[in-house]
Amino acid sequence: MSASRASVLSRRMLSITAVQKNVLARVSQPQTQLIQSHSAESHQRRFYAQNRVKLMRLSPTHQKSDPDLLFKKEDAPDLKFWQEWAPIHGPNDLTGEELHRATTAFCSVAKRGSSTWKPRLEMDYGIDNYTLHWASIALIQGPPGKPMEVGINMLSTAASLSYQPSLLSLKRLSLKWDAQRITNPLYHKMFTSAEAQFKQLAQTVRDPDILTLQGLQAQKEGKAMAAQKLFNEAITLGQQNAGNPPHKDMDYMRDAVMKLASDDSKGGNGLLREPRWNYEADCRQQLGRILVKMGHKNEAEYQFLVNAVELDLPQAFLEIAKLNIFNDRDAKELLLLKVAQMGNREACQLLVREYLMRLEEAEATSSTEPKSKAPETRLLWWWMKLAGRYGNAKPDTELLEENLMLVNHAVEHGRASFRLQGVNKDGTSQVAAWVYDSKGEVAQKVMLNI
Structure with missing residues (x-):
């Protein structure tokens, strides 16, 4: 262990009792107040599109008498939901009111057995694909139910209108869901259509996000070698597009990850950055897991270190702890403690x-x-x-x-x-x-x- 890392650990272990006391002091509080839900795979923000020009036209009105409407007005969340979600999770150029209006408009025009209503979203109501996309993301992140059904239909609508971010998101969702959910009659046609679009896109566009999704598909099918190749191609292309060379000093990154685990000082290492492509964290995380299974511990460690030190992905700290790269119990406990405090069950x-x-x-x-x-x-x-x-x-x-x-x-x-x-x-x-x-x-x- 390097001298600087040992120093970090010794300083931290002097204050570990204080951390534990802080945890104990909160024992009497409701558990829901102590845990912030963090998904290992969805921690990073996704910046899918450039800011758009706002359009305002008709106000949405629901035609209750139309039996062909897919949704009722009450199937969408109320304004309060959007006002709480938008400032924290949404892009900075969309308000909760705009997202609520877009969802209400969608529910008022979306019909079964027809697609002629889709252009009306922008022509009549000024709801562009960018807004439709972000509203759908909010609904899909929630629990199963009518709002999620609305969200998936919104995402599919934007994808069918050739909005690439929505198409890629729909593909990512299909890879996360099991076969039973994908073949659900409510969604099967949408996923089938999106899959055909994605295959056509992949034949004409070379993009790190597309390569990552292809790698995730290969991994899901048990094709580890093919997945590894696709993930490596995505990383190479993503770095070329960004023009930034990767950090290769492993000792420096190891010291940085322990500093983050010890001090919880985001960005304190000077390496924290935005993802070079939307699914970079997913790409590196899954590549790392494949490398672990192949016995390539050092190569796997590097991918997890990048995710932890540069992208601040909680799950990466957990993977580093499981690798036990420092061969030090105090270091392992510090890494686990950082992620456990975020409510990660494992x-x-x-x-x-x-x-x-x-x-x-x-x-x-x-x-x-x-x-x-x-x-x-x-x-x-x-x-x-x-x-x-x-x-x-x-x-x-x-x-x-x-x-x-x-x-x-x-x-x-x-x-x-x-x-x-x-x-x-x-x-x-x-x-x-x-x-x-x-x-x-x-x-x-x-x-x-x-």
């Missing part, structure tokens, strides 16, 4: 395992009997709850809930301890929870899968 699970192993090693060097240490036990239990997977430790759901309440009560009163019993095939940990009575005697043992 990071929480791995962090729990590291803490349990550390606890077991500490107790193995002590002559005293194992007993509960309230702060450490509470912290450990907190991460277990954030991991949120108790699996099938008990087939009886009511019994499981009863046991969880029992363990939680024991932890709060300093009468519980935990031991790692093993690792399941699905990657979860077998954890034994001992509950003590007021005399310090073992009252019950509860097995959990975390």
Whole structure:
């Protein structure tokens, strides 16, 4: 380990107790307030198009009597949803009001069995493909239901009007979804049409996003070598288009990733940048995973380092921790802690395992009997709850809930301890929870899968 990285780690470990206390101080807050949802694959912002000239024409009116309309007015979210979504996730030249108006207009004209209504969106209502695209992205990111159905139809409409960003997004969505969802009668025709468009586009346009999507397709089909080649081509072309040489000093990037994990100072390393193409993070992440399976650890590490240090992708920090490139437990825990604090379930699970192993090693060097240490036990239990997977430790759901309440009560009163019993095939940990009575005697043992 380099001297600078060791210095970073030593400084951080002096303050790790303070970080843990901050976590414990928030134990009483609702879990939903503590976790910010971060998708490993969708963390980066997608800048799909240039700003457009705003057009304002007719106000949308819903024709309730028309039986051919695909959607009702109430199928779209209300204005409040858009006002909350747009400032955080949308482009800076679209307001919540504009996105709400576009969605309402779409629901008022979209008809089944016809496409003559599509040009009306821009001709009559001034809703261009750029606005349609971003409104659809907002709806697709939500839970399944009518709003998502509206969003996919909006995305398909923009794609059918030759808007390339929407076509690529529809292709990406088809790669994320399983076959059952893609063949759903609600969406099957749209995905089939988009696939034909994409194949035609790929034959005429050489683009890093298209190459990335082709690589993801090959990976999904189990063609690792083909996927690796396509991802490498995308990276080469993306770097050529950007005109910026990649960083190759591995030690420098390793120090930078530990600085980010230790200080959580985004951009503090001077390397943070915008993606060179929309799906760059996806490309590097999946290439890295393929390289890991092929045994090319150093090459995989480089891809994850770029995603972590230059693109600030949380999942990349997790992959680096799993590679254990520093061969240092403190470094591994810091990387896991960074991602776990963002609510990543896998990071929480791995962090729990590291803490349990550390606890077991500490107790193995002590002559005293194992007993509960309230702060450490509470912290450990907190991460277990954030991991949120108790699996099938008990087939009886009511019994499981009863046991969880029992363990939680024991932890709060300093009468519980935990031991790692093993690792399941699905990657979860077998954890034994001992509950003590007021005399310090073992009252019950509860097995959990975390």
